[in-house]
Amino acid sequence: MALSIALVHYPVRDKRGDIAATSITNFDIHDLARTARTYGVEPLYIISPMNSQKEFARRIIRHWSEGFGSCYNPSRKTALETTLVINDLGEILEDFETRGIKPLPLFVGTSARNFPNTISFKALRERIEKAEENFCIVFGTGWGLHPSLLQDFDLTLEPIKGAGPYNHLSVRSAVAIICDRLMGR
Amino acid sequence: MALSIALVHYPVRDKRGDIAATSITNFDIHDLARTARTYGVEPLYIISPMNSQKEFARRIIRHWSEGFGSCYNPSRKTALETTLVINDLGEILEDFETRGIKPLPLFVGTSARNFPNTISFKALRERIEKAEENFCIVFGTGWGLHPSLLQDFDLTLEPIKGAGPYNHLSVRSAVAIICDRLMGR
DSSP: OOEEEEESSSSSTTSSOOEEEEOOOOOHHHHHHHHHHHHOOOOOOEEEHHHHHHHHHHHHHHHHHTTTTHHHHHHHHHHHHHEEESSSSSHHHHHHHHHHHHSSOOEEEEEESSOOTOOOOOHHHHHHHHHHSEEEEEEESTTBOHHHHHHOOOEEEOOOSSSSSOOOOHHHHHHHHHHHHHHHH | OOOOEEEEOOSEEEESSOOHHHOOHHHHHHHHHHHHHHHTTTEEEEEEEOOHHHHHHHHHHHHTTTSSSHHHOOHHHHHHTTTTEETHHHHHHHHHHHHTOOOOOOEEEOSSSTTTTEOHHHHHHHHHHHTOOOEEEESSSSSOOOOOHHOOSSSEEEEOOOOOSOOOHHHHHHHHHHHHHOOOO
């Protein structure tokens, strides 16, 4: 449990940079759960304060964990076993306390920009490998995490750089690349 | 154009291993196009022999390239500029010939298994960096590329290994990780 990840649907930025809430997406849950399971990253926290959205996400997870889907595609069941739907980042700390996992995780934001607390992939990977700290990497939907969240994080992860100026990966792709860089063999 | 990628919807395997055709998915087109654009991988070939499926894919691309979507979200337009919808792998060779690009690409299959012609990420990255050859990495939808295709490829890429035995990444995640390993800084 050295590394967990969280996908935030509120507060995030819309295309103008204003604060927004986004809808939970079926593809996000499955892709992130499968990536997390592949790299031994757990739990995957799906974060939304909206009851209808949380119920939607939990129904998807139940379908593949208990319903017809668990027989039809057991690999989805396995992937979703460590996925939790919660209200906000504070509930991650509560989850760690409830399970008696110490120390509490440091929150690591993700952004296309650099910040004074930005940490490189290499440095974070080394800290994870030491196994003395727990980290939760926080991803934003929409146009990214709202600055009001980012400013309170312990660390911000170095942006992913591609071949040129274009830098608009989907959150599904960004999570996959970051898990691979931090945990891949 | 040292590296291009292709997403195959036929012939692929279904969950029993039988030959199947899958539907083209909106999320696949956008995620793969954005990943390809980020890493300077082009073109992205979307492959299906079914006319209704190809028309669906082309309608999505038109919407974001010419229609309302091109103004609403220009980064999608940029991503989709190098996406082509074609019938089969043979048309990739025709596309290279039409554009006068030499040499013709070597086809590199992707699979969760190892083959006699398997090449490591490190070795393929080194060959790409030499810039003397062109490579097209071929991904399968469904339960992966059908063996009838794989057996004819020039090379097969080393499987992505995670932390344990679980190995069921979505094709969107696999493409992101592989582009990052081969082209990422």
